[in-house]
Amino acid sequence: MPRKVCIVGGATTPFDYGPTGFESIEGGAAECIKETQKDIPDFSMRDLDLMIYSHFSVHFGHQLCSEWIIHDHLGLVGVPHYRVENGGNTGGSALYAASLAVMSGHHDAVGVVGWETMDSVSQSQGSEFIALASDIRYELLVGGIYPIYYAAMANKWMKDNNVSEEDVATIGAKNRNNAMDNPKAQWYRNEHKYITADDVMNSRLISYPIKKYDCCLMSRGVAFVLVCSEEYAKKINPDGYVTIDGMGLSSCTIRAGDRLNFPGWTERYGKGYPGMTEFGACRNAADQAYKMAGIKNPRKEIDFGEIHDAFSTSEAQIYKALYLADENNIAQFLRDESTHMHGEIPMNPGGGLMGYGHPVGATGLMSTIECFYQLSDMIPKKHLSRKTEVADAECGIVNSHAGTGTSISNFILRRC
Amino acid sequence: MGGETITRKKKKFAKEPNFTEKKTYRPEGVKETGLAFIGHEISEDGNTMNQFLHYDQLYTIRHGWNSKFFKGLLEGKIWGTKCPKCGDTWVPVRTHCWNLDCNLEKTEWVEMPLTAKVHTWTIAGWSGRSSLKRLPIVLVYAVIGDSKVAIANELHGIDSWDAEFGMPLKIVFKPKGERSGIITDFHFEPTNDWKPSPTNEEKERIKQLVEPVYEWVKTLK
Numbered sequence: 322m323p324r325k326v327c328i329v330g331g332a333t334t335p336f337d338y339g340p341t342g343f344e345s346i347e348g349g350a351a352e353c354i355k356e357t358q359k360d361i362p363d364f365s366m367r368d369l370d371l372m373i374y375s376h377f378s379v380h381f382g383h384q385l386c387s388e389w390i391i392h393d394h395l396g397l398v399g400v401p402h403y404r405v406e407n408g409g410n411t412g413g414s415a416l417y418a419a420s421l422a423v424m425s426g427h428h429d430a431v432g433v434v435g436w437e438t439m440d441s442v443s444q445s446q447g448s449e450f451i452a453l454a455s456d457i458r459y460e461l462l463v464g465g466i467y468p469i470y471y472a473a474m475a476n477k478w479m480k481d482n483n484v485s486e487e488d489v490a491t492i493g494a495k496n497r498n499n500a501m502d503n504p505k506a507q508w509y510r511n512e513h514k515y516i517t518a519d520d521v522m523n524s525r526l527i528s529y530p531i532k533k534y535d536c537c538l539m540s541r542g543v544a545f546v547l548v549c550s551e552e553y554a555k556k557i558n559p560d561g562y563v564t565i566d567g568m569g570l571s572s573c574t575i576r577a578g579d580r581l582n583f584p585g586w587t588e589r590y591g592k593g594y595p596g597m598t599e600f601g602a603c604r605n606a607a608d609q610a611y612k613m614a615g616i617k618n619p620r621k622e623i624d625f626g627e628i629h630d631a632f633s634t635s636e637a638q639i640y641k642a643l644y645l646a647d648e649n650n651i652a653q654f655l656r657d658e659s660t661h662m663h664g665e666i667p668m669n670p671g672g673g674l675m676g677y678g679h680p681v682g683a684t685g686l687m688s689t690i691e692c693f694y695q696l697s698d699m700i701p702k703k704h705l706s707r708k709t710e711v712a713d714a715e716c717g718i719v720n721s722h723a724g725t726g727t728s729i730s731n732f733i734l735r736r737c
Numbered sequence: 738m739g740g741e742t743i744t745r746k747k748k749k750f751a752k753e754p755n756f757t758e759k760k761t762y763r764p765e766g767v768k769e770t771g772l773a774f775i776g777h778e779i780s781e782d783g784n785t786m787n788q789f790l791h792y793d794q795l796y797t798i799r800h801g802w803n804s805k806f807f808k809g810l811l812e813g814k815i816w817g818t819k820c821p822k823c824g825d826t827w828v829p830v831r832t833h834c835w836n837l838d839c840n841l842e843k844t845e846w847v848e849m850p851l852t853a854k855v856h857t858w859t860i861a862g863w864s865g866r867s868s869l870k871r872l873p874i875v876l877v878y879a880v881i882g883d884s885k886v887a888i889a890n891e892l893h894g895i896d897s898w899d900a901e902f903g904m905p906l907k908i909v910f911k912p913k914g915e916r917s918g919i920i921t922d923f924h925f926e927p928t929n930d931w932k933p934s935p936t937n938e939e940k941e942r943i944k945q946l947v948e949p950v951y952e953w954v955k956t957l958k
C-alpha cells in the first residue's frame with residue numbers, strides 16, 4: 322500500500338503583470354516559504370528533503386535553469402532538486418511528481434516552488450511565445466495564438482451542447498467576482514470591480530465566441546506548496562493538513578485536429594470521443610483520480626474545485642469532462658449557476674486564472690493552495706471576507722491543464 | 738599522440754543530406770548580434786531596477802523525414818502519409834503510424850486532393866504581434882481528403898460571419914514566387930459552387946463583434 326500524501330501549507334506572492342514588489346523570483350520564493358512558516362511555525366527549512374521546481378518557459382524567464390538561482394538562494398545546497406515542465410499543467414505535474422516522491426517512501430517533506438515572469442515581454446509577444454507550445458511547423462502564424470485554437474474547439478462544443486455565449490459569460494464574471502476579496506489576485510490588484518455576464522458579452526472580440534473577459538491574463542507570480550508524508554503532517558500541522566486522496570495525469574495530442582480519430586482514445590472511450598471539442602485527457606485523469614479516491618458520484622461527493630479556467634469556455638468544457646454534467650444537462654447546469662458561490666458545487670472560489678492570474682508555472686500550485694485553504698479553514702485568514710468560503714467543505718478537486726488539452730491532471734483533496 | 742585522421746568508413750545509420758539550394762527572406766535589420774544588455778530603468782524611489790536584455794536569433798528547423806510535406810508546399814502540392822498496414826492517412830503527416838497495433842510502422846507518402854471540409858471554425862479578432870494587421874482572421878480546422886485528422890489554416894474569400902460547419906473548401910496556394918515552404922503558403926477558400934446561408938441572429942452577433950476589429954486595425958501603423 323503506497324503511503325498517504327498530505328499538504329500542510331503553501332502561499333503565493335501577489336500575481337500581476339508588471340511591478341508587484343516581489344520581482345525577484347528567488348526573493349518571491351523565500352517570501353512564500355516565510356508566509357507558510359507563519360502558518361505552520363514548526364516547519365523548518367531543514368525538514369525539506371526534496372525540492373521540485375515548476376516553471377514553464379525560458380522565453381519568459383530569460384534564464385536557463387532559473388531553479389538553480391532559487392534553490393541555492395533558499396540555502397538548500399545538497400538537497401536534491403529538479404524542474405518539472407509540462408505547459409499549463411506544469412504546476413499540476415510538479416504536484417504529481419512531489420506526490421509520487423512521498424508515496425514511494427523515498428521522501429518525507431517535498432517543497433514545490435512554481436513561478437513565471439510573463440511581464441518580461443509585451444503581452445502580444447507573450448501570446449506568440451505561448452504559441453511556440455503549439456506544433457510550430459503546422460500551427461505557428463496560422464491565426465497565431467492559443468485563444469484562437471480554443472475558440473475553434475469551443476465554438477463547436479457550444480453548438481453540440483446547446484450552450485450559448487451568455488451561458489459561458491457567467492463564468493467569466495463569476496471568477497473575477499470571486500477574486501474581489503482576494504488581495505493577491507490580479508483582478509483585485511487592478512480593475513477590482515464586480516462585473517456581470519453582460520460586461521463579458523460586451524468586451525472586445527478575441528476569437529469568436531471568446532471575448533476579452535472570457536480569457537485569463539498573463540502574470541508574474543511565485544507559489545510554494547509543502548507536500549509531505551502523513552507522519553510529518555501530524556507532527557507539524559496535526560489539525561490543518563489535507564490529504565491527496567486521488568490523483569490522475571493524462572495526455573492528448575498537441576494539435577487539436579489530431580484527436581478526431583485517435584486510436585488510443587477510441588480504445589478507451591469509443592469512436593468519436595473526444596473529437597475536437599471534449600478534453601479527453603481531463604476525463605481520463607478524472608477517471609484515475611476518482612477511482613483512487615473512491616468517488617462514484619463526483620457532483621455529489623465533491624464540494625468545490627479550483628480548476629483551470631484559461632477561458633470561460635474551457636471551464637465549462639472541464640465541468641463536462643469531470644462528469645459534473647453531460648450533453649443533456651450542461652446548459653441547464655450553467656444556467657442554474659451551479660458553480661457560483663451559492664450553487665451546489667462552487668468552482669474557483671479563489672478567482673481562478675481569470676481572477677487570480679496565470680503565471681504558468683505557479684498556476685496549478687495557486688489552485689492547490691486555494692483548495693488547501695478551503696479545506697483547512699484558512700479562507701477567513703487569507704481572503705478579506707468569508708464571501709468565498711465554502712463552509713464545511715470536506716472534499717475539493719484541483720485541475721491543471723495544458724496545451725489545447727494536451728496534458729491534464731486532477732487531484733482529489735480531503736480534509737484530514 | 739593523435740594527429741592522425743581516421744579514414745575508416747564510419748557507421749552512419751542514414752544518408753546525410755547535402756544542402757545545395759538555399760533561399761533567405763530575412764527582413765532588413767535582422768542581425769544576430771548575440772546577447773546584449775541594451776538599457777535599464779530605475780523606480781522613482783530608487784529602490785528597484787529593471788534591465789533590458791536583447792537577442793535576436795536565427796533557428797534552423799530541420800524537417801528531416803517530414804521534409805516532403807514542406808517541399809511540397811513550394812510546389813503547390815499537399816502531401817499526406819498513409820500507413821501500409823492499417824491504411825490510416827494523415828495531413829499533418831506522421832512518419833510512423835499512431836496505431837499501437839501497427840508498432841510504429843513507417844508510413845508512405847500519398848498526394849492529397851486540394852479539397853477539404855470544415856470541421857470547426859472561429860473568427861480571430863486578436864492575435865500575436867506579427868498577425869495583428871491581418872485581423873480579423875477566419876481560422877478553420879478542416880479535413881483534407883480522407884485524412885483522419887483536421888488541419889488548421891485560414892479561410893479566405895468569405896465574409897467572416899458566413900463560415901459554416903461542414904462547408905466544402907478548396908486549397909489555394911500563393912503564387913509560386915511568394916511561397917516559402919511554410920504552412921501559410923496555402924489557405925482555404927469556399928468551393929466555387931458554395932453559397933452562404935441567409936443571415937441569422939448569430940451572423941448579426943458576429944458582425945457586431947467584428948466591426949470594431951476592422952476599425953481598430955485601421956489605427957495600426
Ligand SMILES: [Zn+2]
Nearest residue numbers: 820823834839
Ligand atoms: Zn497503421
